[in-house]
Amino acid sequence: MECVGKKCLGPELEKGLQGVVLVSADGWQGLYIDGVLRLEGHSLSISEVLVALDQDYTEYLADQGWIENMDGLPQDIRNIRVLGAIIPWPR
Numbered sequence: 001m002e003c004v005g006k007k008c009l010g011p012e013l014e015k016g017l018q019g020v021v022l023v024s025a026d027g028w029q030g031l032y033i034d035g036v037l038r039l040e041g042h043s044l045s046i047s048e049v050l051v052a053l054d055q056d057y058t059e060y061l062a063d064q065g066w067i068e069n070m071d072g073l074p075q076d077i078r079n080i081r082v083l084g085a086i087i088p089w090p091r
Contacts, residue, residue, distance in 0.1 A: 021033075061083045066081045
């Protein structure tokens with residue numbers, strides 16, 4: 001359905017709609033890249049967003065109990081206790 005009226009994002013805003021745009025509405029999110037919807041859902045995970053952005057990344061699986069005992073992640077990434085699994089992207 002096409003949006004019509006003053007509250008629609010029209011051609012006058014096209015310059016501001018380029019690049020990465022996140023649209024949120026009461027528990028629903030959409031990720032637009034250069035004006036095209038690339039991802040949507042109730043919540044978007046960081047890994048999903050990175051894949052949609054075609055961004056290389058590495059994911060480490062950390063020890064959840066250790067994180068809870070530390071009250072969160074350390075400021076320095078070199079101090080993270082990992083479970084040994086390293087998942088590079090692209091896979």
